Amino acid sequence: MTLAEKDRDFIWHPFTQMKTADPPIHIARAKGCTLYAADGKEYIDAISSWWVNIHGHANEHIAKAIGEQAARLEQVIFAGFTHTPAIELSERLIRILPEHFSKVFFSDNGSTSVEVAIKMALQYWYNGGAKSKLKIIAFENAYHGDTFGAMSAGDRNAFNAPFQHYLFEVNHLPVPDEENIDTVLKEFEKLADENNVAAFIFEPLVQGSCGMLMHKAEHLDRLLAVAKEKNILCIADEVMTGFGRTGKTFAINYLQHQPDIICLSKGITGGFMPLGVTACSQKIYNAFYSDENSKTFFHGHSYTANPLACSAANTSIDLLLEEQCKAQIEMICKSHHEFANIIRQNDFVKEVRQHGTILALELNTPENTSYFNSVKKEAYRFYLQNGVLLRPLGNIVYIMPPYCITTGELDKIYSVIELSLTHLKSITNT
Numbered sequence: 001m002t003l004a005e006k007d008r009d010f011i012w013h014p015f016t017q018m019k020t021a022d023p024p025i026h027i028a029r030a031k032g033c034t035l036y037a038a039d040g041k042e043y044i045d046a047i048s049s050w051w052v053n054i055h056g057h058a059n060e061h062i063a064k065a066i067g068e069q070a071a072r073l074e075q076v077i078f079a080g081f082t083h084t085p086a087i088e089l090s091e092r093l094i095r096i097l098p099e100h101f102s103k104v105f106f107s108d109n110g111s112t113s114v115e116v117a118i119k120m121a122l123q124y125w126y127n128g129g130a131k132s133k134l135k136i137i138a139f140e141n142a143y144h145g146d147t148f149g150a151m152s153a154g155d156r157n158a159f160n161a162p163f164q165h166y167l168f169e170v171n172h173l174p175v176p177d178e179e180n181i182d183t184v185l186k187e188f189e190k191l192a193d194e195n196n197v198a199a200f201i202f203e204p205l206v207q208g209s210c211g212m213l214m215h216k217a218e219h220l221d222r223l224l225a226v227a228k229e230k231n232i233l234c235i236a237d238e239v240m241t242g243f244g245r246t247g248k249t250f251a252i253n254y255l256q257h258q259p260d261i262i263c264l265s266k267g268i269t270g271g272f273m274p275l276g277v278t279a280c281s282q283k284i285y286n287a288f289y290s291d292e293n294s295k296t297f298f299h300g301h302s303y304t305a306n307p308l309a310c311s312a313a314n315t316s317i318d319l320l321l322e323e324q325c326k327a328q329i330e331m332i333c334k335s336h337h338e339f340a341n342i343i344r345q346n347d348f349v350k351e352v353r354q355h356g357t358i359l360a361l362e363l364n365t366p367e368n369t370s371y372f373n374s375v376k377k378e379a380y381r382f383y384l385q386n387g388v389l390l391r392p393l394g395n396i397v398y399i400m401p402p403y404c405i406t407t408g409e410l411d412k413i414y415s416v417i418e419l420s421l422t423h424l425k426s427i428t429n430t
């Protein structure tokens with residue numbers, strides 16, 4: 001039996017219709033931005049492998065830190081015990097987060113960091129005496145993960161349709177723009193006045209999974225001002241936007257009003273280990289700090305604050321803060337901006353959006369904009385055939401590269417995208 005046959009026979013891949021999907025590409029090794037396949041082909045990883053590998057693959061500093069930590073302490077129960085990598089990571093995070101964040105709670109991935117945030121917000125009010133059902137407000141098109149709380153906060157769509165009866169009710173608010181901002185503000189105020197609202201959760205500035213939709217900091221700030229005035233807790237889901245993606249360390253660094261809780265994952269370990277973090281202000285923490293056992297936050301995962309993951313995160317954050325990495329992020333922002341100006345002239349491009357190192361192109365297909373737009377499959381294949389891993393969200397093609405990418409690699413990605421437009425336009429008959 002070949003490895004490909006074993007994969008087909010034994011593995012169920014994520015987000016994959018196993019009956020119709022092309023066989024997966026077997027990657028043997030990777031370095032920097034290049035994935036080396038077992039059959040000898042090479043691919044530039046233009047999406048940082050689902051947005052996690054911020055420093056590229058097999059970064060020697062992170063690999064070394066994990067190796068040394070593995071020889072020292074690979075795992076220990078995190079209730080009643082602690083360890084140096086977790087202590088050092090919490091200190092680093094508190095140092096780089098806005099001032100009012102004072103505590104970090106660890107979990108395993110983006111979805112669990114969101115579950116923790118929602119539970120923290122609900123129990124914050126419960127511990128304060130609110131025993132009736134409270135509301136959560138989120139944005140339309142939101143995606144916060146695949147566990148039940150995270151799915152509930154997300155918009156209702158084809159991904160969570162089978163589970164809709166089991167999701168708790170959430171009010172989804174239109175994302176504000178120039179035209180609707182006043183109406184959205186009024187709707188937010190109305191919801192706040194008519195309900196006991198526990199929290200407002202949002203992906204700040206860029207809603208990733210729904211197609212890299214972007215909104216202005218100024219508009220989000222106006223909503224946050226209302227939330228503060230109405231005493232609604234604010235949860236920033238920076239699972240995707242955190243750690244430099246938007247050009248600043250966190251997307252909330254563009255805001256005047258700050259959230260009470262922030263969810264972090266993906267880039268936190270540089271893509272080496274799964275890790276989730278939910279950080280909160282002292283106000284939140286104080287609501288749990290009590291002589292009453294019933295006020296305890298009864299939540300935890302077996303791998304909470306895994307020492308290997310924490311040591312990867314410590315090294316990844318140190319690399320992120322180096323001048324060289326900052327210069328690379330600036331280079332990517334500038335390079336994307338120049339390419340955006342060129343590519344938006346193409347008549348097969350409906351819209352170009354950029355925030356920091358994230359660049360998205362909405363293709364002008366006859367079919368509506370949707371994750372299930374049929375151009376996706378052909379575009380994905382085309383990019384792979386041309387040596388680039390890009391995984392369009394329907395008719396949205398986006399680039400989210402590792403920060404160590406070279407100008408040569410970026411140019412190759414841009415030219416393959418440019419080439420794809422002619423091909424995709426011809427097959428979609430526009």
Ligand SMILES: Cc1ncc(COP(=O)(O)O)c(C=O)c1O
Pocket residue numbers: 109110111112114143144145146203208209237238239240265266
């Ligand atoms: C904003 C946001 N929140 C949460 C998640 C879920 O993260 P994970 O896939 O690590 O569970 C994602 C994943 O794409 C995300 O983009």
